[in-house]
Amino acid sequence: MTAPQRLTDRKRHAIVQAAITEFRACGFDVASMDKIAATAGVSKRTVYNHFPSKEELFAEILNKLWCGITAQQENTYRSDLPLREQLQQVLLAKLQMLADDNFLDLARVAIAATIHSPERARDMVARLGEREEGLALWIRAAQADGKLKAVDPGFAAQQVQGLLKAFAFWPQVSMGQAALDVDQQTQVIESALDMFLACYQLKP
Template sequence: MSSIAPLPPARPAAPGRPKDMEKAGAILEAARRLFTAHGFDGASMDQIAAEAGVSKLTVYSHYGDKDTLFAAVVKSYCEQNLPDSLFESAPDMPIRERLMQVGRVFFAFVSSPEAVAGHRMLCSPRMADSPLPGKFWEAGPARVQRVFADLLRRRANRGELEIEDPTLAARQFLTLLKGELHTRMVLGCCGHCDDPEGHVAASVDFFLRAYAPRDGR
């Protein structure tokens, strides 16, 4: 009887996308830590590469320059902490409860050390004539406004809100949540909110007084 041919040895995993994605994630995490700790100008690409355990060439090959890397950090951090799933309509949930849910997560996000540090960086004179604030806006706040406006639009279509301009209403709600507290955090006048639940509830109730259906539904 002929012997069975042995199986060929398993091939090692080919280098490529998984490894590249792992490096990209390490770079983003290192950049987030260093930008938060040292600011935009204080964090060098050399430091970021060393923190991520990669070469500076690898950092540049993934992100091109420090402005692009900063925008990528903002986008990644926003998507992780304010994912699109947070803004799903959830039609079975009462509208006040839904707004409270969104408000809690959003306020915790804008109060985080990373978010506060990011806003401080953008307030520096160096940023005045830089394209970086525009990149920051598109990478973070603009997306959140769009997806939250969609939530409001869907709820208004169900008759739970009376809103003619969901985009404007989304901006107003998110601005209410940030309020004076966020400005004081960015300026270093206070480090945290003593009553975040009360702050979110007051913002939600104010918003609903403006946009609840006139028939009281």
Template sequence: MSEARAQSEDELDEKTQAIVAAARKTFLSLGFDAASMDQIALTAGVSKRTVYNRFSSKEELFGAAIMETCKNLLPVNVDDIEASLPPEEVVRKLATQFLQGILEPEALSLRRIAAFEAERKPEIGKAYLEHGSYWMAKQCAPILARLAARGAYRIEDAEQAIWQLGALLTEPLHTQALMGDAPDDLSAAIDAQVNQAVTTFKKIYGA
């Protein structure tokens, strides 16, 4: 197991952060195939050996870039949010930050790269799922479980519930944005979709 994978749930060291940032920038500007470990090392200002000491392959680097993107979708003060807001507002706040994040241009571009490459390189699709969608579900499911424990929702399987909430949140806005047809007033569209998703989720799982 590489150093980067072992550190996946921890803060990355300074050089690793630089490598992941450089990889993200290179993937976004060149695509997966054209991006090289040499170019990533050059952009990060480190040696190629340093890159390989932390990441065994370009696919692993792509996964790390996806995970760093996902980390930005969750607030750093989740505990404070849970303690200070009613359960429905907790879900609304987290849902809004999530939807705003996945509709950022760079997040959309990384999703397009993964979708384009997945058919001929299944490991790219798997990396996106493992470090993106699956990772997010595992981070967010405990939040729903805690809200259910407070009596706000009736949830037996928190991970399944988080997938259903994600489906309610993302469509059709995410697909519209991926296809280059996002509404002109994206902020208003996000608010409307979050409101609808939270209301529907409460109808399904509300106590």
């Protein structure tokens, strides 16, 4: 890698970090690209060279946040392990992500930014939906192995994640409730597992 490329990477990183601070402090609509550029120590033109719009910059932040939280998660289906054991680990990782303060703060910003802009909302939801494909792939693999019923994997993944978000995302984002403690996380996960497997698991 050449020195100019490393400098470009450093500038991009500085822009993203400055944008995170600005979005969390001001919200999406009020956040200023000028302020982001100044905080990052780059020109406004440099910011736009990396990110053509504020929407693109915010989407990059959400993607980086998600990648950082889920980097160590392993969703690969294994035919030699019980479904419940595997799915339990997947859902636990999901709850840990939902409990991350940075993720919750930026989720609030994203929701506020999309309330008055359905087009923007669809774009952000689509971008985040791409990041949830891992669970759908796991479900598809379990179906191919003859362990789960033939249901749309995307629908089933969204359904089980909705069971988690009802307790570990929406109350925190919309009403400021505290993150779930360990016992509460266990209760939510076990209940979601019971419902999901009772509905979709094929009997041997």
